[in-house]
Amino acid sequence: ATLPGEQLFEQFTKGLELVFGDKPSLGFICGIKEAVREDGATLPGLCCIDAPYQLDEDYWGSEYQCEVDDGLGSLIPNPCERISPYFGKISEESCKVYGGTYCPLTDCTRLQECVAELIDIARNENRTAFANYLLNAPNITDPENSFQCGWAREYFGFPANFINDNQICEDIKQFRNSRDFEFLEEFFNQGSSSDEPGDDDDNFNVVPPLVLVPPDPENRDATEAVSKKAEVQNGQAWRATNFALESAAKTLNSIYDAIKDSKCPCGGPFCVAGDICKLVQNIAQKITVVGLILIETSAEISKFTYGEVAELGNVEPIQTGERVKAIYDNMVLTGNYLQRRFQGVNDYLERMENRLVRALAPPSAPGPAPETVASPSNPNITFVVRNGVGCDGLDQDGDSVEDNCEEDRFPPSLRLTSKASTSFVCEVDYCLEERFRTQTEAITFLNAVFDVVDDCSAPEFVQKVIEQIPGTVCEKTRFEIIPVQTFPENSTCADVTLPGISAIVELGLDTSAPTVLCGFQVDRSDDDRRVSPDSKTLVIPSERKSSFVDTLLFQTTADNCPGPLRRMVTVQSNEFVYGTNSVVLINQENTEDGSVVPRLFVNPQSCADGSQDDATICDPDPVSDFRFYEVKISVTDAVGNEAVDTCRVIVEPSRRRNLAKQTKDSQRSSSESGKGSKKIIPIEELLLKVAESNVRYTLATVTSEVSPSPVA
Known part of the structure; x- marks a missing residue:
């Protein structure tokens, strides 16, 4: 039994929701999840698995480069024909697993435009805290500058190389209507223009924003006295944030233990399923460990900041350092969201702990069969060509069928053995020096020197179709060889044949004698x-x-x-x-x-x-x-x-020669005299x-x- 595609997808997206990136903030977690669901290409970078021999023109034989010279002194993106699965787009390390070249993507034009639009909206709506939140963001003057783009994304709680700027904008828009920002408006503006219960009007007085700093150690006693009388504004939500962070840490510990103790299967002719499972295990363990550190650190910061804010609860607003304010902003914005998300994670964990161990167990292991998860087909998932996706035991395309024909996107290919002599100068795929007298001899030879290899099919389910190209003769006789993949009779693809990339082979064929x-x-x-x-x-x-x-x-x-x-x-x-x-x-x-x-x-x-x-x-x-x-x-x-x-x-004998001469003389005389002669x-x-x-x-x-x- 193997891990169904929907379970794998769910496990991976949960990991992204929890820990991917530098900060567990609201916009980032939603953005990554939606980016993966909507389009696998919208990850932080691109992992190109083009091999040197697959590159075109001047770049043939060289390692793939992310950018190339356009001939005018500028660098332009280098087109990539073979892109890795979305696992490889996470980071340079994950790309190396596929043997590819990692290319971070940089273009934050949308984020630049979005921030400018939202600043105007905030000013028009008199949302002081929201406007200051946006104005404090790093200024983007060059949307193709990776440093400026990364700095701005990190400010909004996203990793520097996150490229789904549309999602960042949507999340920022949601912030301004959230309960957390209502609290911020109240906190920064010290009250709204309406104190009626349930009033959602956000027209606040324009006052300098509050920036929090640790209290003055010399005035510690006075601060403690004040804090005993005052409650932190929105303190319940803040305490909920701390609780959510602690719950997240416990959840991550459980997930890590479940993944670490699970075993990977080995299926298919090349053990592709086992390789993928180990890859998922490796990535999942790393992101859970990193996430655990981030969340535990965030929890400690949040608790510390909560204590500091409690001490400053009734102190007059003062202008102080940006650092504590940034920590406070991040924790408040994350609080309610984390509380809701980790409640769902806990529910998921109850199902995942048992299912993961069973699903990743070898086929011979005792125990109940893994559950079948009905996963609707999702056409928005970008399916990338990669070895083994048609025989890894996973539902890669989300249609509830494992390893169907549509998943096997890596076609069979041809491989020339060392039995043939090739010509260096060639106008087609292969030019062989061998010569043949019959078409049968030529086809027999081509069958012997070309092998069909496939990432999934066993040798008995691959074959070659060899046909002579009409009009080609003599030294320029050309054959088209098409590798074809078939499937077992008991397969859902029994009536399907998948052709691979054909090759044109040139050799000598002369069926006519001189x-x-x-x-x-x-x-x-x-x-x-x-x-x-x-x-x-x-x-x-x-x-x-x-x-x-x-x-x-x-x-x-x-x-x-x-x-x-x-x-x-x-x-x-x-x-x-x-x-x-x-x-x-x-x-x-x-x-x-x-x-x-x-x-x-x-x-x-x-x-x-x-x-x-x-x-x-x-x-x-x-x-x-x-x-x-x-x-x-x-x-x-x-x-x-x-x-x-x-x-x-x-050589006519002399007696016959004499007879012949006499006959000729007689014929001559006869002709003259009219008499006959001897023949x-x-x-x-x-x-x-x-x-x-x-x-x-x-x-x-x-x-x-x-x-x-x-x-x-």
Whole structure:
């Protein structure tokens, strides 16, 4: 069981009502309470939890600063994107709990205007004591001066950095109509213009205000004699003040003991509830101890001042020091209010003592379940993003439901593991150096290198949605990764998914292989060379002499993605000659444009027809009776997509060459005489013989980089 949100809120506000600040005065206690209820931002300062890496532009990587230079020599407030919960806005110490930077807020324009307005009202209504009370306040000439603002706020019973000046003004207005100020008017003006019972007319005679000082020690006897005959004016109310202060001290002692002896739970995957509980305990203990000291000190001052005033009760008004007057003012103004407030606190304490111990006990502890407090939703509560608010066991938004979807305001986020190589220069969230051939491979990789982390959800309730952004290809392929938080089936949020901040990731994705085409640029009118219609097969005659023939090999490449391709040219043959080279394969580079083209020269001899030199040892093909050369050109892109094309050079045996020559001569004669001639062996038949051969010897290989043409 954990502490319900309403109980936590009530406990905290009671602490504020009692002890927050330097003086337990009427306006301050009400002001803090209303400020928290109406708007959590109206606390003494702002606690910014922006991390260095979350800052924008020139401030990235630096610690957050409350004020920055506007470029004109002036400091302006620095915008804060992530503000701590209202606990962190109390002081610099409470802000440090959240790892933030505390920025006191200073602007008392409203207080400056309010005091001026109320002085005019007091003078018009002839409220002498109230007017003097306001005129004695520190003068505010610069509403952005923290010293002037703080001094004025402290005068009215508020801490120096309290920023809800509207509440201060409202409380000051209430003072002038309170019974306490009616007494002050009577005390300062020594009587009203009407002595009728129940007359509320505050038109008093204008006389110098009474300022109290301790009695003269040399005239102690006379003073004591007078005090025995006189009662302190409004003495009953003053004694009530002392009683209220003593009651407050007892109440604070009880609250402190209850908080100190309670135990914190540990719930959620990161023990967030326990952390918050300990934080509340720590803050509550501190404010109760401080409040106890303040109230006990105030009680002692009040009692002392009461005795001094009793001795001066019938003494003529005299002008004396401001210090005792300020103490007196504070005690009188606080008296009736404290008496009413602590009566409510005592009633609350009876419920709180038992409830707090049960609510903060571990779930396994025996005892009755904590009470359920119906707390209406309060839209005026400022809900601030913070880790763990969706799984701390508290009703943070005041809708009577603990840890519902609306409370989990800290979305899941992405974290890149060390498995990926990132590029320093990047136009999106992440630029990875990895390259992939399929979308499936890319998504699988992204799933592996990105983790989804969440302040509340266990791993089984977080996932990733990965989609390729349309129109992005090749090295600039981009994926959007969206972290998503889900909830258990038995949760009130079972049908809800909470997406986090997506990330755009850029990597290489090339799903299309490049293309390559090879052939031979041979003059088709050459009688000694024949080439197939697709230019992929070249037939050359065998020669008895050892020589090399330029095949006039050509190749073209194209790819859908920019960037160089790796090209490999391999030459194989069905015959192998020991002791000499059958081919010459080289890369020829153009020094002007850097292009590289393969050049192939072949030996037009064959083992089968005896054209090979007798000085060499030649292994013939057992199936084919002629030599052929196969040229395989493969190109590979950056992600490994490969394309291959094959061209062939067939060395036609000499007997076939002679037959072919005779056939050509016969065809020529026939054409002239009209007679027929014998048909030559077509290239297609030669290729069938090539296909039947199962012997290949690798003779030469060259590699190079080539810049492909773009795909049309």
